[in-house]
Amino acid sequence: MTLGQIIEKYKCNVYSRTPFNTEKEIRYAFCSDLMSDALMIMSTVRESGILEDSVLITGLATNQSIRTAEMLDVQIVCLVRGKIPAQQVIDLADESGITLLGTELTMFNLSGRLYQEGIVGIASKK
Amino acid sequence: MITVDKRYDIIPNDFNFAGRASSDIKRTLKSMHFSREFIKRVSVAAYEAEINIVIHSRGGKAAFKISDDTLYLEFADIGPGIPDIQLAMTPGYSTASDESRLNGFGAGMGFSNILKSVDKMDILSDPNGTVLKLKFDIAEADRDEDR
Numbered sequence: 001m002t003l004g005q006i007i008e009k010y011k012c013n014v015y016s017r018t019p020f021n022t023e024k025e026i027r028y029a030f031c032s033d034l035m036s037d038a039l040m041i042m043s044t045v046r047e048s049g050i051l052e053d054s055v056l057i058t059g060l061a062t063n064q065s066i067r068t069a070e071m072l073d074v075q076i077v078c079l080v081r082g083k084i085p086a087q088q089v090i091d092l093a094d095e096s097g098i099t100l101l102g103t104e105l106t107m108f109n110l111s112g113r114l115y116q117e118g119i120v121g122i123a124s125k126k
Numbered sequence: 127m128i129t130v131d132k133r134y135d136i137i138p139n140d141f142n143f144a145g146r147a148s149s150d151i152k153r154t155l156k157s158m159h160f161s162r163e164f165i166k167r168v169s170v171a172a173y174e175a176e177i178n179i180v181i182h183s184r185g186g187k188a189a190f191k192i193s194d195d196t197l198y199l200e201f202a203d204i205g206p207g208i209p210d211i212q213l214a215m216t217p218g219y220s221t222a223s224d225e226s227r228l229n230g231f232g233a234g235m236g237f238s239n240i241l242k243s244v245d246k247m248d249i250l251s252d253p254n255g256t257v258l259k260l261k262f263d264i265a266e267a268d269r270d271e272d273r
Contacts, residue, residue, distance in 0.1 A: 036174070036233035043170045043239065048162060060230045064177075067145035068230070071152060071169040073162060088142060096149070 001026055001117045003076065006055075007101065010110060012078065015085055016093040016100040024053075026076070030122045031057035031111050035068040041124045042072045054122060055114075059107060061085045063092050070096040080107045130154060130192040136179040136203070141229045144180040147188045148173040151199070154190070164268035168197060171243035174236040175201045175258055181226040182208075183256070197262040208251040215241070 004022030007014060014020075028050055032038045038056060045051055055076040056069050061083040069077050077093070079085060079102040085093075093100040103110055115121070132154070134147035152169040172188070179186040179201055186203030208214045214221075215237045222232025241247060246261040 033230060034233045035230035036235040036239065039170050039174065040233075040235045040239050040242075043166060043243065046163065051166075058230075062229055063142055064144065064230045067149065067173065070149060071145075071166070071173045073166060 001114070001119060003099070006078075006114070010103045010105055010113065012101040012103045014099070014101055015090050016098060017090075018094050018097055018099065020075075020099045024075075026053060026055055026114075026119060028054040028122050029057055029111065029114055029119050030054060031080075031107050033058055033060045033107075035060065035064050038068050039071065042074065042122055044124050045122060050122070055119075057107060057110060057114075059083055061089060061102075063089055065089075066092045066096055066098055066100070069098050075099060076101065078103060078110065080105055080110055128191065128193045130158075130190060132190045134188040134190070136176055136183075136186045136188055136201075138180060138183055138185040139225070140180065141225075144177055144229075145173055147190075148176050151190050159269070160264075161268045164262070164264070167243045168199070168262055171240045171260055171262075172199055174239045175199065175260065177231055178236050178258075179203045181222050181229075181231055186255070192264075195264045197264055199260040199262075201256075201258040201260075203255050205253055205255045207253040207256055208249075211249060211251060 003024040051073045054074050055078050056074050057078050058065050059080050061079050076099045082104045151172050155165045183203035189200040191198045217238045218234040220232045220234035226232045244260045245263045248259040250257045
């Protein structure tokens with residue numbers, strides 16, 4: 001599924017102003033409100049390209065969601081449950097080159113729909 | 127030969143600035159063309175260590191140094207120290223405040239994430255402060271990415 005399709009289908013607001021590629025293929029996702037969990041699981045990914053094609057789904061509309069994505073090379077963060085980011089969060093996303101989206105869907109419903117479309121979760125490597 | 131020598135202030139309880147040092151460390155490594163894999167390892171460890179100072183301490187400093195084939199990170203704060211280091215290392219154990227949890231931290235995974243990322247970790251702590259020293263060996267393969 002492309003980034004453009006996700007934005008259209010789930011009526012996402014695009015908060016960041018950095019230009020992005022609507023044709024970018026999204027293949028993986030991870031969802032959490034706990035950034036340590038995101039760091040723990042996503043940092044175990046060794047294959048190149050996976051995190052770059054991932055979206056971080058979170059209800060945490062703070063700078064730390066953006067920082068976490070930045071540390072992991074994740075380029076897209078999608079806020080759920082209609083959370084509206086503060087201006088400073090949007091500014092940080094722009095500074096870090098991260099596309100910041102938001103949808104009214106809940107975390108479970110967005111995740112379920114993306115999974116149906118073939119986007120798979122990132123799991124910890126043992 | 128020392129190629130990088132940087133220092134950062136870390137402000138306690140300031141979740142807007144939290145991560146600024148790690149972000150600069152990451153950008154510096156990126157500009158030096160280290161491999162993504164190596165950069166991610168260093169960034170994740172740096173970020174967790176920086177967040178630890180933000181959420182648990184009265185403030186501190188970070189130092190970032192590359193000397194020949196070794197990258198060093200040092201995080202030093204001014205207390206109140208970690209009473210039981212063994213317990214703090216236990217995955218899932220956390221003493222983080224509600225405010226930290228609202229900011230997505232306090233899962234008790236900080237040290238586990240750091241340990242997984244580094245080649246060597248030393249920690250010293252007493253009520254006057256904690257010093258965390260992290261060491262990363264730079265292999266030939268970590269240097270060759272050109273992007």
